[in-house]
Amino acid sequence: MAKQGYIISIFGTKGGVGKSIISLNLGIDIARETGSQVALIDLDLSLNGDLEMLLGMTSSKSLAELIPLLDSIDGSMLRSFLSTHSSGLTLIPALRDHREISLITEKVSRQFLSLCARTFDYTVIDCGSSFTPVSMATLDCSNLILLISQADFLSLHQTVKTLSYLRIHHFPKEKIEVILNNVHPKIKKDDRTINSTLRRPVLELLPSSPDTVGTSIIRREPFVLSAPRSLLSRKVGEVTLQCLKKLPKLPNIDFRISRTEVASPTAVDTRPHMDAATDSDTKKLQVSEREDLINQIKKSIHESLIDRLDLRKLDVETGSDPEKAKR
Ligand SMILES: Nc1ncnc2c1ncn2[C@@H]1O[C@H](COP(=O)(O)OP(=O)(O)O)[C@@H](O)[C@H]1O
Numbered sequence: 279m280a281k282q283g284y285i286i287s288i289f290g291t292k293g294g295v296g297k298s299i300i301s302l303n304l305g306i307d308i309a310r311e312t313g314s315q316v317a318l319i320d321l322d323l324s325l326n327g328d329l330e331m332l333l334g335m336t337s338s339k340s341l342a343e344l345i346p347l348l349d350s351i352d353g354s355m356l357r358s359f360l361s362t363h364s365s366g367l368t369l370i371p372a373l374r375d376h377r378e379i380s381l382i383t384e385k386v387s388r389q390f391l392s393l394c395a396r397t398f399d400y401t402v403i404d405c406g407s408s409f410t411p412v413s414m415a416t417l418d419c420s421n422l423i424l425l426i427s428q429a430d431f432l433s434l435h436q437t438v439k440t441l442s443y444l445r446i447h448h449f450p451k452e453k454i455e456v457i458l459n460n461v462h463p464k465i466k467k468d469d470r471t472i473n474s475t476l477r478r479p480v481l482e483l484l485p486s487s488p489d490t491v492g493t494s495i496i497r498r499e500p501f502v503l504s505a506p507r508s509l510l511s512r513k514v515g516e517v518t519l520q521c522l523k524k525l526p527k528l529p530n531i532d533f534r535i536s537r538t539e540v541a542s543p544t545a546v547d548t549r550p551h552m553d554a555a556t557d558s559d560t561k562k563l564q565v566s567e568r569e570d571l572i573n574q575i576k577k578s579i580h581e582s583l584i585d586r587l588d589l590r591k592l593d594v595e596t597g598s599d600p601e602k603a604k605r
Pocket residue numbers: 292293294295296297298299300328459460461484485486487488491492495510
């Protein structure tokens with residue numbers, strides 16, 4: 279049977295939460311921990327180029343340049359077009375010139391990820407922060423999706439919305455994990471506010487470490503290599519171990535068109551080879567999406583009423599005594 283490596287996507291709808299930094303350091307840490315071939319793909323199409331800058335190296339070919347060869351090359355030919363960092367990581371930017379953006383389609387993404395899975399033991403993807411047909415196809419082709427957020431209310435709220443969007447689009451819950459980055463080192467995983475907002479456990483909290491991150495950016499040296507004993511590097515190490523433990527238990531990927539995209543109206547519009555899905559199939563999915571959405575709205579109204587009741591109860595218990603309220 280052909281080799282099928284694992285694909286891990288790093289995603290999150292907020293910018294500046296650490297997706298690129300985590301993708302890079304996680305990729306290197308997986309290569310170090312497993313001693314295997316790891317590819318890191320910069321698929322953040324809006325701001326491509328961060329990873330080459332953070333790693334201080336230029337990859338030999340971008341995905342856009344490889345497109346004409348995708349039908350004819352195998353894993354060893356792919357490798358011959360790419361340069362590998364001393365850490366064992368092979369970095370592949372999607373494009374170098376923003377005018378190439380229209381070349382990166384869902385079909386290209388699926389075809390390229392399938393080739394990567396046959397070539398590398400692990401492929402880590404910086405998926406950026408937008409829901410587009412390409413990012414949806416990429417997430418669909420991933421064994422594991424790591425959603426990156428911060429611990430502030432707005433970031434958590436966006437993550438809740440992202441989780442619900444992925445659920446509506448039929449992404450299995452077990453292949454999604456949430457990581458909170460740049461958090462105060464005293465915040466713990468069982469924090470009440472975080473857990474009541476997300477309503478699911480967090481895989482890991484990565485501490486705010488401006489010195490470690492700042493130095494690594496200036497020196498263009500990923501912190502898992504330059505500061506392996508820092509708290510941040512050790513926490514990334516824990517993410518690596520948890521991912522390695524979880525990946526073999528997750529289902530294999532089907533790189534062909536999936537139900538996820540059939541359910542996405544934008545994807546339907548842009549896919550000529552989607553004729554197999556009939557109008558009635560599409561309508562049925564749209565109706566079930568609407569029902570999902572209505573149930574979701576009902577649920578959040580119900581939950582916000584419960585939250586308010588809890589707050590009133592707190593008022594009654596503490597009265598107007600500010601000292602009591604602090605306890
Ligand atoms: N754990 C952290 N501690 C301190 N600063 C961080 C941490 N993670 C990220 N940052 C800061 O956040 C900035 C944005 O990170 P980046 O990976 O580019 O985010 P994204 O890819 O989500 O837009 C970085 O330049 C860095 O200064």
